[in-house]
Every structure is written in C-alpha cells, then in structure tokens.
Amino acid sequence: MQDYKTVGFIGLGVMGEPICRNLLKKSGKRVLALDLSPEPLARLQADGAEIAASVADVITQSDLLFLCLPSAKHVRAVFEGDGILKNIRAGRSSSISAPLQSARPAILRSSCRQRAQPGPMRRSRARDRQRRTARSA
Secondary structure, eight states: OTTOSEEEEEOOSTTHHHHHHHHHHHHOSEEEEEOSSHHHHHHHHHTTOEEOSSHHHHHHHOSEEEEOOSSHHHHHHHHSTTSHHHHSOTTOTTOEEEEOSOOOHHHHHHHHHHTTSOOSOHHHHHHHHHHHHHHHO
16 A cells, blocks of 8 residues: 555445444545445544545545445446546556445446456356356256
C-alpha cells in the first residue's frame, strides 16, 4: 500500500466499518469513507477518516478503492450512474477497486468488463463454476 496516498472505502456495514477502521489506523494513509448510514460515518470521522459527499467524490479522490457492499444491487449502483464507470481515472494503473463483499462473481465480472479491466480473482471463478455444477447435479 505504499504507492497509494488516498484509500477510498464504500460500504460501512457490519463488515465494512471494522475493515475501514483497521485501514485507517494501520495504513497511515488518508482514508475517504462513504455510506448511506450517518452513524458509521460519524464514528470513523471521530477516528480520523474523511467523509465523502458522493460515490463520484470517493472515486475521483482515491488511488485504491475498497467496496464492502451487501448485495449485487448495491454493487451495480456504485458502478453505474455517477459511479465507477463514469469517474474512474483512465490510464491510471493505481485506480484499483477491491471488492470485499460476497456478491456473485458474475456481477463483478460484468462490471469489470464494462470498465475494460480483468474480473475478480481466479479463485472466485473456480468457486462460481463449482456452485453451477452443484446446482445442476
């Protein structure tokens, strides 16, 4: 994480808030957070995080972006509209998004294809194939 000056974090639920707090305390980087709920934002702001005004704000200011969202619907919302697809900085190799949620890999792959970057890790693809095989059996 040495090359990244600003870490963006979208999704501060049960899993996201502690992960974001850990990044804030241990990375030494500027952390820009966003959530629909004001409570986790207030707690993280008290710990030193900066609060973003919008998804676009997080994306345009972050070198590394973590997503910790509860469903595929939320993932799509962050990628579409005034989100990642519109605001990602073209040509910047440091503009990386790291999904932490358990959304179906197909959803993430589809979003990544639209962004013209590789999909999620291979491990997720293998797990997705195993699930399809198990369902058809």
